[in-house]
Structure formats: structure tokens, C-alpha cells
Amino acid sequence: MSKRIALVGMPNTGKSTLFNRLTGAGARVGNWPGLTVELLSARLLLGDAMVELVDLPGLHNLHGFSEDEQVARHFIETQPLNGILVVLNTTQLERQLALVLQLQSLNLPMLLALNMADEAHHLGIRVDTAMLQERLGMPVRLISAKHGHGVPELKQTLVDWLRANPKPMQASANALSNDDAIEHAVDELIGKSLHIPACLSPTHSDRIDHFLLHPWLGIPLFLLLMLGVFQVVYGIGAPLQGGLAWLLNAAKTHWFSPLLVGLPAWASSFLLEGLYDGIGTVMSFLPIIVVFFLAMAVVEDSGYLARAAFLMDALMARLGLDGRAFVMQLMGFGCNVPAMMGTRVIRSRTQRIAAMMMIPFSLCSARLQVFLFFTSAVFSPRAAPWVLFSLYVISFVLAFFTAWILRGRSRRAIDPLLMELPPYRLPTLAALIRQSFRESSHFLRQAGGFIILGVALVWFLTHFPFNVAPASHATLAGHLASWMEPLFTPLGIDQLLSIALLFGFVAKEVVIGALAVIYGAGGDQLSGLLAQRLDWMQAYSFMLFTLIYTPCLSALVTLRRESGSRRIMWASVAWSLSIAWLLSFAFYQTARALFH
Numbered sequence: 001m002s003k004r005i006a007l008v009g010m011p012n013t014g015k016s017t018l019f020n021r022l023t024g025a026g027a028r029v030g031n032w033p034g035l036t037v038e039l040l041s042a043r044l045l046l047g048d049a050m051v052e053l054v055d056l057p058g059l060h061n062l063h064g065f066s067e068d069e070q071v072a073r074h075f076i077e078t079q080p081l082n083g084i085l086v087v088l089n090t091t092q093l094e095r096q097l098a099l100v101l102q103l104q105s106l107n108l109p110m111l112l113a114l115n116m117a118d119e120a121h122h123l124g125i126r127v128d129t130a131m132l133q134e135r136l137g138m139p140v141r142l143i144s145a146k147h148g149h150g151v152p153e154l155k156q157t158l159v160d161w162l163r164a165n166p167k168p169m170q171a172s173a174n175a176l177s178n179d180d181a182i183e184h185a186v187d188e189l190i191g192k193s194l195h196i197p198a199c200l201s202p203t204h205s206d207r208i209d210h211f212l213l214h215p216w217l218g219i220p221l222f223l224l225l226m227l228g229v230f231q232v233v234y235g236i237g238a239p240l241q242g243g244l245a246w247l248l249n250a251a252k253t254h255w256f257s258p259l260l261v262g263l264p265a266w267a268s269s270f271l272l273e274g275l276y277d278g279i280g281t282v283m284s285f286l287p288i289i290v291v292f293f294l295a296m297a298v299v300e301d302s303g304y305l306a307r308a309a310f311l312m313d314a315l316m317a318r319l320g321l322d323g324r325a326f327v328m329q330l331m332g333f334g335c336n337v338p339a340m341m342g343t344r345v346i347r348s349r350t351q352r353i354a355a356m357m358m359i360p361f362s363l364c365s366a367r368l369q370v371f372l373f374f375t376s377a378v379f380s381p382r383a384a385p386w387v388l389f390s391l392y393v394i395s396f397v398l399a400f401f402t403a404w405i406l407r408g409r410s411r412r413a414i415d416p417l418l419m420e421l422p423p424y425r426l427p428t429l430a431a432l433i434r435q436s437f438r439e440s441s442h443f444l445r446q447a448g449g450f451i452i453l454g455v456a457l458v459w460f461l462t463h464f465p466f467n468v469a470p471a472s473h474a475t476l477a478g479h480l481a482s483w484m485e486p487l488f489t490p491l492g493i494d495q496l497l498s499i500a501l502l503f504g505f506v507a508k509e510v511v512i513g514a515l516a517v518i519y520g521a522g523g524d525q526l527s528g529l530l531a532q533r534l535d536w537m538q539a540y541s542f543m544l545f546t547l548i549y550t551p552c553l554s555a556l557v558t559l560r561r562e563s564g565s566r567r568i569m570w571a572s573v574a575w576s577l578s579i580a581w582l583l584s585f586a587f588y589q590t591a592r593a594l595f596h
Helices: 015-023 067-078 090-104 117-122 129-136 151-164 179-193 204-212 218-259 265-284 286-301 304-318 323-331 336-345 349-361 365-378 384-409 429-463 476-491 495-504 510-519 523-533 536-548 553-563 566-595
Strands: 003-009 040-046 049-055 083-089 110-115 140-142
Touching (some): 040 151, 090 117, 129 179, 218 265, 218 304, 218 365, 265 510, 304 384, 365 384, 476 495, 495 510, 495 536, 510 523
Parallel strands (some): 003 083
């Protein structure tokens, strides 16, 4: 009989970190509430038993009505379980023990892991685990999931615990206990098992937050920090990208070209100018993407992004939303798809729809690749970080503007944002490397199929019929570009660039590969060609349009599924296309008038 354990805890208790530590799985780890909104599961060997560990969405109590809390509660109450592994933050037991008492009403075997024990020790907080274990009637273990302290002992406890509870059980139907009784029981447990110093001295986090959470300085400091991230990305990533591009070009010249000498001209062109140049150009920017994800992992794991959500809560309230929507907006910088799924933490449907309409304006990693290429090719090393920073600012402004337009659709009061701000932490090097590798490999897996299919299709469109010059007006791509010319010429986007934008409708990752095929050059050669053909106004207009117009096909499908409405999906497409054209038109025509 299969064994199953549910991993339960409040948001930001390190639950997903423990899940990764126990299973080696790639669950996303972050310092903000509500990140885990789907049921993540992995199998691990405990003793002689193979066990499925299910990481449930964070919940504050069994009375919660947000979608993620309902999902967690429904799973616990309906699925046969060998038990529940509850994860609490040791520094916040007085606020979190009530959840344990609520879960006890389910009459399931339970084991309590008190995480972040190292931080509690630094604060002078002592826990009498023997007393707590006796009063709760369950095993209690102190751990630090981040550093691995106490995790081997926890695994051995899980082995013994499973042997004592070999058969899955069904939760009791009466899952809701009396709140007053739970409050009294928590006070009694805290008094007998927890020692907290009468006066906690100000921590490093408190001193830092005095500036970073300042009502006037907080947001400008956040923007300056993001600008610093871009400076680091370009300073470290650009030389690495140049080196990889040189290696790929050398491999093409000295290895692959001689191997294909005997092939027909069309086949050699397809393999070299199509697949190799297209895919190679995309891959050459992988070092910059890795550095970007590494830098963002530092910001994320340090606990700072939770502060960003807190800072933006007042502004989001004016837009008819709360800080949760800003959290999802930040998630969208990785990928729009999980960010849209993350809106399940928002209870109001109208507020959730507004949040989903905002997310497509997030500058996701696929768009980032396009902008890194264009800024490196057309702009100076000093100007490039500022150009990228301006695009991020525009993405926020457009998202907020969209929310402002939709703010009147919700008559429901804004739910208060309940958030435990974690202390600032120095991320471990191993965790940063794992997260950067996980994000980069996820990007490659998601983009790989689109890139290969996209560059193959672009090559065909730019070379058929085979008896005309590639990418000329006589090819299929040339005909398409002629039809779109009246639409894109006022934006400073020429016919060849407009073809690449067409393929961006499917996936933005295809855009750079498509340009490599269209121009018949990859890497540094393509950068040089773009620098010759485009001025800075044309390049920025192209990037502006790429930032705003419709997200990838996967994001649109997710929007349709999460909203349950085709009308909302098509409204998002129409809105983003309209804004993209109008803003690019206004920028390009104004810039031409001012600088020519």
C-alpha cells in the first residue's frame, strides 16, 4: 500500500525549502506568502518504504477561503494520509501554534518541525521541545531547512513515525474546532514551552527596514536596487556572452561548415543559417540569463521582495487591488504562466481578473533575452543598463495603468494583506546555484521546442521559393512583410523585424532565433548587422513593442483557463496590441521630431 504524507504550514515558514531538502525536487522557493499554489509532490525513500510527500499551498488556518487555502484544506480532508508533517517558524510560534491545534481536530497522525531554529537561537528564543511534545502528543523536532541542521534527525523520526502509522487514514469530518478553546490552549502552550526575552533588541533587519521600508525612501531605493542588479548583469554577463558567441562562431567555421560541404545548398543553408545560427544565437545569451537569475535569487532569498510587496500595498489599494497582486507581478518577471496561476491567492474574482490582466506586461525572461541582445548590439555599455531599466519601469507603469482602468469593476472591499516579513538572510551559495540552474534549465526546456520549430519555419518562409534571393520580397516572408508594412513603418520597424514579431506571438524566445535566420547571421555578426541597419530610436521602438504586445501562446492559454473566459483572453490580446502600437508610435514619431 502506498504511503503519503502532507507537508503543511503557513506561508513563509520554509516549507518548500524543507520539501526540496528532503526530496531533492525543484520546488520553487521564495520569501513571500502564497508562492506555492499547486500541489507539488515527490517520492522519497524513508527506511524501507517509498513515500509520496505532497507540498500543499500555505494556509493560515482551516477557516481560510482563498483558493489556495481551500485547495489545501480539501486535500487534507479528502485524501487518505499516513500523516501530516507540519512546518512552523520557530521565531513566530505564538502566532502559528493555533494551526497545529486546528489540524489536530482532523484526527490524523502529526509530526511538528520547528524550522528556522538557528534564527530563534540568535534572538534568544528557547523552545522546550520535550514539554511541547508531551502537551501536543506528537513528535517535535528543531531544524534549519536552509542549512540542513536537524534534517537527518527529522528523516529518522519520519521513518519511526511511519512504522507506527503504516496505514493511510481519512481525516475526521469535523475539522473545525472552537476558536476560543484553541486560543486558550495556545496561550497555555506558549507559557509552558516557549521562552522569549522580555525585550528583544533591535535586529539587523529592523535597522535595515528603517530605510528600505521608509514611506518616502522605500520605493526609490527599490528602483535603485533593481538598477544595480542590471548593472551587475551586464558587467558580468556581457563578457561571458561574448566569449560563448565567439566559441559558437569558431565551431561553425572550423567544424560544422566543413562537415556539410557535400550536402545540397538548401540543406546546408537550412542546417547552418537556419538551425545553427538561430539556436546558437539564442544559446549565446544563456550566460547573461544565468547571471540575471543568480542576481534575482540573491534579492529574492534575502527576504527583500516580501518588503517590495509590503511597500506597494498602499498603491495597489488605490488601484482596487492589494500587495498580493504586486507579488504576482514580480513573479511574472520569471514567467507569466506561473504568475497567472498564483493569482489564486486573491479571493475576489474581479480583483483576480484585474491581476491577471496586469501580469502580461511583466518583463518575463523570454522578453529579457530579446532586450539583452538589442541593448548589447545597438547601445553603449554605459547606456545599456539604463535602457533595460527603463523597460522595467514601463512594464510596471503599464501594469498599474491597466489595474487603474479596471479598478471600478470590483465593489468588494480590499482584503488586508497579512504578511510575515522574514528577517534578512544571506542566501547560501549552494541554494543560489541550484535556483539559478533550475530557472535557466526551466527556460531552456520551455523554450527549446518553440525555438527549433520557430527557426525552421522562419527559414522556410525566408527561402521559399528556393529560386529567389533569401529574405527578399519574392519569398513568402517578403509577401507577409509587404502586407504588414503600413502597420509597422510608422513605428520604425522594418519588414524584416516585423516578420520576427509575427513569430513572437507564439513565443518571445523565437524572436532572436528568427532574426538570425532572416539576416543569415548569428552571434556577433547579427549584432553588427543590427547596429548598422538600426538607429537607437528604431531599436527602442522595437523593444517597446515587444515588451507590450501579446504574451506568448502559453500565457494566453493559462489566462483562458484561469479566468474561465475566452472573452477575457481576447480582451487582454486586444488591449496589449493597442497599447503596444500606440506607445511605440508615440515614442518613435516624437523621437524623430526631436532628434532629427
